[in-house]
Amino acid sequence: MVRRYRRPDFRRRRRRGPPPQEGWLISELATLVGVTPRTIRYYLQKGLLPSPTFYGTATRYQRPALLRALSIRHMQRDEHLSLDAIKTRLAHMAAEEIESYALAKLTSGPAATALGVERPAMARTVATTFAEPETPPSYASVKxxxxxxxxxxxxxxxxxxxxxxxxxxxxxxxxxxxxxxxxxx
Structure with a gap:
């Protein structure tokens, strides 16, 4: 049997364009947050994270999703809140409040690097630890x-x-x- 007619809206569908190049894949996002990709999908299902535009395996998550995911992890780990309580709390927070909360709890690591946040005290400590000494050592060295x-x-x-x-x-x-x-x- 041959189909003669196509769906009436076949040609009317709007193309999305190419997938975005910035942002993180679900596996990268999960690594930055310290959870599995399945956990990220669960957060999406529960409405804790904003759903990005779907591009299949090329779907990328932007900065707000990373900040919300980091906030969720901190609220679970530090404050021992349930996901329902976290969802309610995030719903009452503005985007700036979520960002400040996530960045305040953030330690150095891949997530801090991905967000472009460097702790000045930590950077200074690392720089002074591995810098060349200003004066030569006062002890005698023997080969x-x-x-x-x-x-x-x-x-x-x-x-x-x-x-x-x-x-x-x-x-x-x-x-x-x-x-x-x-x-x-």
Whole structure:
């Protein structure tokens, strides 16, 4: 049987255009929040997160969805609220309040990087920890050569040692290597 007629609204459907390139896929969003993609879908089903425009596997979630998901996690973990209580609380909060709540509870990590938020105190601590020292150290440093005599046995020889010390180290090395080789008959 051949269809002669198509749906009347077949040509009238409006095209959505290409999927957005900014934002996060559901797996990326779940990783940033610290939950599974199934949990994100559950939040969508319960109405806790705004539903994005659907593009199949290319559907991307924008900044407000990430902020709401982070707020949900903080309210569950820190305040031990149920999802119904969280939904009610989020419904009474403005977008700016949700953002300030999520950012106040945010620690450094992938979510902070994704949102472009860097804690100034933390950045300063990391910068000072790994920066080059301003003054050279006041202690004297000594360089040593490590001579492996046998597996598990090493000899430390000062790099600027006298020729007598180096000759003695060589004799010790030769003796240990000779003792380690089996006697040939």
């Amino acid at each position: 040593w050569d490590v001579v492996q005599l046998l597996p598990g046995l090493s000899l430390l020889v000062k790099s600027d040692g006298s020729p007598l010390v180096k000759k003695l180290a060589q004799q010790i090395y030769d003796h240990c290597v000779g003792a380690a080789q089996p006697a040939r008959t």
